Amino acid sequence: MTFIEMRDLLIKHFEEMTKDAEHLFEANLNKDELWQTYLNSYPAGSNPMFRERTEHDCSYCRGFIKNIGNVMTIKDGKVETIWDFECNDAVYGVVIKAMSQYVKQFPVSDVYLSSFSKIGCHHNFEEMENVGVHRWDHFYLELPKKYTVDSFSKGTKLSEFHSAKDVLLRALKEISMDSVDTVLELIATNTLYKGPEYEHMVKQFKALKQDFDKLSTDAEKNLFAWEQSVKVGGVVSRIRNHAIGTLLVDITCGRDLDDAVRAYEVITAPANYKRSKPVYTQKMLDDARKTIDSLGYTDSLPRRYANLDDITINDILFVDRSSADRVRGASSIFDELSKTAKTTAKKFDRAEEITAETFVNDVLPTAESVEVYVENKHISNFVSLIAPVTANAKSMFKWGNNYSWTYSGNMTDSMKERVKSAGGKVDGDLRFSIQWNEDGHDNCDLDAHCKEADGFEIFFGSAKKPNRSRTLGQLDVDIIHPGGNIAVENITWDNRRTMKPGEYTFFVHVYSGSARNGFRAEIEFDGQIYSFDYSHSMRYGERVVVAKVVLDRDGNFTIKPALPDSMSNKTVWNISTNNFVPVSVICYSPNYWETVENPNGHKHLFFMLKDCKNDENPSGLFNEFLVQELYDHRKVMEALSGKLRVADSDDQLSGLGFAFDKRAEIVVRVKGATERVLKVKF
Numbered sequence: 001m002t003f004i005e006m007r008d009l010l011i012k013h014f015e016e017m018t019k020d021a022e023h024l025f026e027a028n029l030n031k032d033e034l035w036q037t038y039l040n041s042y043p044a045g046s047n048p049m050f051r052e053r054t055e056h057d058c059s060y061c062r063g064f065i066k067n068i069g070n071v072m073t074i075k076d077g078k079v080e081t082i083w084d085f086e087c088n089d090a091v092y093g094v095v096i097k098a099m100s101q102y103v104k105q106f107p108v109s110d111v112y113l114s115s116f117s118k119i120g121c122h123h124n125f126e127e128m129e130n131v132g133v134h135r136w137d138h139f140y141l142e143l144p145k146k147y148t149v150d151s152f153s154k155g156t157k158l159s160e161f162h163s164a165k166d167v168l169l170r171a172l173k174e175i176s177m178d179s180v181d182t183v184l185e186l187i188a189t190n191t192l193y194k195g196p197e198y199e200h201m202v203k204q205f206k207a208l209k210q211d212f213d214k215l216s217t218d219a220e221k222n223l224f225a226w227e228q229s230v231k232v233g234g235v236v237s238r239i240r241n242h243a244i245g246t247l248l249v250d251i252t253c254g255r256d257l258d259d260a261v262r263a264y265e266v267i268t269a270p271a272n273y274k275r276s277k278p279v280y281t282q283k284m285l286d287d288a289r290k291t292i293d294s295l296g297y298t299d300s301l302p303r304r305y306a307n308l309d310d311i312t313i314n315d316i317l318f319v320d321r322s323s324a325d326r327v328r329g330a331s332s333i334f335d336e337l338s339k340t341a342k343t344t345a346k347k348f349d350r351a352e353e354i355t356a357e358t359f360v361n362d363v364l365p366t367a368e369s370v371e372v373y374v375e376n377k378h379i380s381n382f383v384s385l386i387a388p389v390t391a392n393a394k395s396m397f398k399w400g401n402n403y404s405w406t407y408s409g410n411m412t413d414s415m416k417e418r419v420k421s422a423g424g425k426v427d428g429d430l431r432f433s434i435q436w437n438e439d440g441h442d443n444c445d446l447d448a449h450c451k452e453a454d455g456f457e458i459f460f461g462s463a464k465k466p467n468r469s470r471t472l473g474q475l476d477v478d479i480i481h482p483g484g485n486i487a488v489e490n491i492t493w494d495n496r497r498t499m500k501p502g503e504y505t506f507f508v509h510v511y512s513g514s515a516r517n518g519f520r521a522e523i524e525f526d527g528q529i530y531s532f533d534y535s536h537s538m539r540y541g542e543r544v545v546v547a548k549v550v551l552d553r554d555g556n557f558t559i560k561p562a563l564p565d566s567m568s569n570k571t572v573w574n575i576s577t578n579n580f581v582p583v584s585v586i587c588y589s590p591n592y593w594e595t596v597e598n599p600n601g602h603k604h605l606f607f608m609l610k611d612c613k614n615d616e617n618p619s620g621l622f623n624e625f626l627v628q629e630l631y632d633h634r635k636v637m638e639a640l641s642g643k644l645r646v647a648d649s650d651d652q653l654s655g656l657g658f659a660f661d662k663r664a665e666i667v668v669r670v671k672g673a674t675e676r677v678l679k680v681k682f
Contacts, residue, residue, distance in 0.1 A: 001087070001088075001089035001091070001092055003092070003137055004137050005089075006087060006089065006092040006096070007137065007138075007139060007140065009085050009086075009087055010082060010083075010085065010096075010139070010141075011140070011141060012085075013082065013084070013085035014082055014141055017073050017080050017082070017084075018073065018144060018147075021073040021075070022146060022230065022231075023111050023112075023146075023147075023161075023230045024071050024072070024073060024111070024112035024147055025071070025072055025073070025074055025079075025108045025110065025111055025112055025226060026070050026071055026072075026108065026109055026110045026111070026112045027070040027071075027072060027081075027103050027104075027105075027106040027107070027108060027109065028106050028107050028108065028109030028110075029070050029102075029103065029105075029106040031065075031066040031069070031070065032066075034065060034066065034069050034070060034099075034102065034103070035062050035065050035066060035069075037098060037099060037102045038056075038061075038065055038069070038095065038098075038099060039056060039057060041094060041095040041098035041099065042056060042091065042094070042095055043090070043091055043094055046091045058136070058138060060120055060121040060124070060136075060138040060139070061120070061138050061139050063120065064119055064120035064121075064138065064139035064140070064141075065139065067114070067119050067120075068082065068112070068114075068119050068120075068141065069082070069083075069099065069103070070103055070106075071112050072103065072104075072108070074108070074223060074226060074227040075227075076227075077215075077220065077223055077224060077227065079104060079108075079223070081099075081100050081103045081104065083096050083097075083099040083100040083103065084100050107219060107222055107223075108222065108223060108226045110158055110161070110162060111157075111158060111161040111162075111226075111230065112147065113147060113148065113149045113154055113157060113158060114143055114147060114148050114149075115148065115149065115150065115151040115154055116143070116148070117142065117143050117145070117148050118140070118141070118142055118143070119139075119140070119141045119142075119143060120138055120139040120140040120141060121138045121140055122137070122138065122140040123135055123136060123137045123138065123140075124136050124138070160234070161229070161230065163238075164229045164230075164234050164237035164238060165225050165226050165229040165237070167237060167238045167239075167240050167241060168208075168225050168228065168229045168232075168236075168237040168238070168239075168240075169221065169222065169225035169229075170240060171205070171239055171240040171245065171248075172208060172209055172212045172221070172224075172225065173221075174240075174249065174252065175205075175209070175240070175245075175248045175249060175252050176251075176252040177206070177209055177210075177213070178251075178252075179248045179249075179251035179252040180202060180205065180206045180209060180248065181206075181283075182251055182257070182283070183195075183198075183202055183244065183247060183248060183251070184199070184202055184203065184206070185283075186261070187199045187202070191261075192261065192264070193264075193265050193268055193269045194268050194269075198242070198244040201235060201236055201239060201242075201244065202239075202244060202248075204232055204236045205236055205239050208228055208232065208236075211224070212224055212225075243264055243267040243268045244264070246263070246264060246267065247260055247261065247263075247264040250263060250264075285636050287633065287636075288633035288636035288637065291629060291630070291632075291633060292630070292633075295394075295629060296394045297393075297394055297396055297630065299388070299389075299390040299393040299394070300388055300390070300393040300394050300395070300396045300402060301396075301620075301621075301640065301644055302388070302389035302390065302620070302644060303386050303387070303388060303389065303404075303619075303620020303621065303644060303646050304386070304387055304388070304389050304620075304646055304647060304649065305384055305385070305386065305387070305614065305646055305649045305651070305652030305653065305654070306384075306385035306386060306387035306403060306652065306653045307326075307387075307649075307651045307652055307653055308323055308326035308327055308584070308585070308651075308653065309326055310385075310387050310403070310653075311327060311585070311587070311653075312327065313327060314593070314594045314595055315587055315590075315593040315594060315595060316585050316586065316587040317360055317364050317586045317587055317588065318364045318367055318370060318583070318585065318586035318587075319584070319585050319586075320369055320370070320582065320583060320584045320585070320610075321368065321369070322584075323584040323585060323610075327585070351667055351677045351678060351679040352676065352677070352678050352679065353678075353679045353681060354678055354679070354680060354681070355680075355681055356605055356658070356660060356680055356681065356682045359668070359678065359680045360605070363670055363676075363678065364586060366672045366673060367670045367671070367672045368671050368672050369582065369583075369670070369671045369672075370582075370583040370586065370607070370668055370669070370670050370671075371580040371581060371582050371583060371668065371669040372580065372581055372583055372607050372609070372656060372666055372667070372668050372669075373578075373579070373580050373581075373666065373667040373668070373669070374575055374576075374577050374578070374579060374580075374581050374609075374656065375577060375578060376531055376532075376533065376570060376577050376578070377528075377529060377530055377531045378531075378577070378656055378666065379408065379520075379531045379533065379570070379572055379577070380407065380408055380415050380522070380529065380531055381407070381408070381656045381657055381658060381664070382407065382408040382572060382573050382575075382612075382614070382654065382655070382656060382657075383405055383406065383407045383408070383604075383606060383654065383655065383656065383657030384405065384406055384614040384618065384646075384652060384653065384654040385403060385404075385405055385590070385606065385608070385652075385653040385654070386403065386404045386405060386406060386618070386620050386621075386646060387402065387403055388402045395627075396621060396625070396626055396627060396630055397590070397591070397621075397625045397626065397627065398591065398600055398601065398625065398626070398627055399590060399591040399592075399593075399596045399598075399599065399600065399601075400595075400596055400597065401590055401593060401595065401596065403590035403593075404590065404620065404621055404622065404625050405589055405590065405604070405606070405657065406618040406619060406620075406622070407657060408572075408573075408616070415433055415435050415488070415520070415522050416431075416433070416522075416524075416529075418435065418486065418488050419433050419477060419488050419490045422477045422479070422488055422490070423476065423477055424476050424477040424488070424490035424492070425474075425476055425490070425492045425494070426490075426492070426524075428492040428493050428494045428495070429493055429494065429495055429496040429499075429525060430473075430492065430493045430496065430499070430504075430523075430524070430525045430549065430557065431490065431491070431492045431493075431522070431523070431524040431525070432448060432450060432490070432491045432492075432506045432521070432522070432523050432546075433448070433488060433489070433490045433491075433521065433522045433524075434446060434448045434488065434489050434490075434508055434519050434520070434521045434522075434546075435486060435487065435488045435519060435520045435521070435522075436482070436486075436487055436515060436517070436518070436519040436520070437482040437484075437485065437486055437487050437515075438486050438517070438520075439517060440484045440485070441516065441517075442482070442513075442515045442516055442517055443481065443482045443483065443484060443513065444482075444510060444511075444512060444513025444514055444515050445479075445480050445481070445510075445511040445512040445513060446487070446489070446508055446509070446510060446511065446515060446519055446538075447459055447460055447478075447489065447508070447509045447510075447511045448475065448489040448490065448491050448506075448508060449506070449507050449508070449509055449543075450473060450491050450504055450505065450506050450507075451504070451505040451507075452469065452471055452473060452499075452500070452502075452504055453471075453499075453500045453501065453502025453503055453504060453551070454470065454471075454500050454502070456469055456470070456471075458473050458474070458475055458491055459475060459509070460475060460478045460511075462475070470498075470500070471493060471498050471499040471500055472493060472494060472495070472498045472499075473491060473492070473493045473499070474491065474492060474493075475489065475490070475491050476490055476491075476492065477489050477490040480512075491506075496551060496555055496557070497555070499551055500551075501551050501552055501553045502550070502551065503548050503549075503550050504548065504549045504550075504551065505545060505548050506521070506523065506545070506546045506547055506548070506549070507543050507544060507545040507546060508521065508534075508538075508543070508544050508546060509541075509542070509543045510538045510539065510540055510541060510542045510543075512540065513540065514537065514538060514539050514540055515537065515538040516537045517535060517537070518533075518534040518535045518536050518537065518538060519534050519538075519544075520532065520533050520534070521534070521546045523546070523547055523549060523559060525549065525557040525559075526557060526663075527662075527663025527664075528663065528664075529664070530547065530559055530561070532546050532547065532561070532563050533570060534546075534563055544563070545562040545563075546561075546562060546563060547559055547560060547561045547562050547563070548560040548562060573612050573613055573614050573615060573654055574611055574612060574613040574615075575609055575611070575612050580669055581609045581610070581612075582609070582610045583607050583608065583609060583610070583655070583668075584608050584609065584610050584653075584655075585606075585608040585653060586605070586606065586607055586608070587605075587606050587608070588603060588604065588605060588606070589601075589602075589603060589604035589605075589606065589657070591603070591625075592604075601624075601625075602659050602660070602661060603659070603660045603661075604657045604658060604659050604660070605657070605658050605660065605682075606653075606655060606656070606657045607655045607656045607657075607666075607668075608653045608654065608655040609654065609655035609656065612652075612654040612655050613649075613650060613652060613654060614646075614652060614654045615648070617645040617646055617647070617648065618645065618646050619644070619645065619646070620644050620645070620646050621637070621644075623637055658682045659682070660682055662682060663681075663682060664681075664682045665679055665680060665681045665682065666679075666680050667679050667680075668680055
């Protein structure tokens, strides 16, 4: 066989191997050694000396082999070099086989790109003494355009290919299949913001991951990453660098699913986006169900309003005589009270201020009746005691008994908690919060505004540049689309010392849509919350001033309510505000009942009011109450609490609740040996 015949076989083989190959690859080898392998592979006597070098030691052929001799294709995990063709010649067959074996020893290092469309030299002529013109034949290939690039772009292109492969390989190694399945389930259940946009990418990655995990050696995995990185393209190859990749990595690393999704939403979602439901997967649901069943909590899930028949005298601080016959053990207490000498009731014109602790310890033990003066500012303090439907169900809560509580708005505390959960700051010197869409039908956009003393207006338009307000006031929660959920907005000032003395006007603007049921608002300063309830319908573009807060030069706040009905009587849970209302039972929150061995959490004092009826169908449990074994399944428990609503009932223990660690006050009228009007301060 002649050299030309061998070369033509190589050319034909190259055309065949590249016919369906979009990319060529290079083996990571020393090209000088590759050239020496070529020369040394010729059998003895088949590569004789010619002048100063051997016959096959040609500069054109050396350039060809160094340029493209290490090139290969990858198809289904198998490599094919340019030397892998049949050559039965006793000389060239040996050389071709040796070259193939040598190249295949080395891993792929790069995609092959050339700045030239022709590699090598087909032939050239040399005029030789005593011979005449002689034709020399060499290795030669013409490259398809897809393998060529201009010299200015070559480095950048190669870097992009290499980066895509490295990122893909790392993702395939580090991202778990469980995390991929979790994300796909979140997308399928429409739980993930912009999830459908990433679905195809994640599914492609999953298919790659399934094949990758079947490979056993690093060499196979490296080859797979090179082949697939150019097939699937840069988007899927670099999945780890996308927001969805960050989520996959976080889940793989064991980060709490809700935290991982929240971090993902910070990257992908607009500032006003709020997820409408808790994040959980079918696997999490199945695991929670197994835990609940195995530990005996199934009967504990259905909840109802607690009533007087549920509690004992050990769990309460005071019970009204008319209610005593339903409270176990209460009758004996009244027998003792009846022995106490009575005097003419003495009335006090001014309310005496006492602490909540003094009220409990010194006043209640001898009280025969208690009334509280319910004000509009107490609307967010309305609370209900919740009991299990199955009386002897196992306790789900940290404190051992099976009783819980819920405040107005289906919260464990006030509007502040809802603002806080939305990312708002609630512990500054001055706060203005609004809340709307409580019935789920006012899916409009209400905006909280404040016109400051210097004329600057804080609202969503200034929220992107909070420092433009020289007072450092900031709108930190801005909800545009309530999506059927209760919505809030919030404006705060951390420190009054940065505020300019003068008048701060707070108002609500209907930016889009219309609000049939108005809104609620709170203004808080110096530990006092001023509540406002605007129950009128509002049209598009309407503005309603809530109040004006004045900061004087000594740093003191005063408030000027602007809503005409902000101080008028309201009916809340069947209770008319701005009136004294009889109290049936006074008790601590269940986590501090006398029967609790290790009290924990915030301590509340509940004034259960006669005829008070919660009409909100609240949730029966909250994650922060749960024992650890159930808290571990908190996403599923949160979803369950949203479904297991408390049914309506006329027989319930509802009233006002106050946390001992939050500043508040309430006026009470106590009758016993004397009649006293007291202002109880928390």
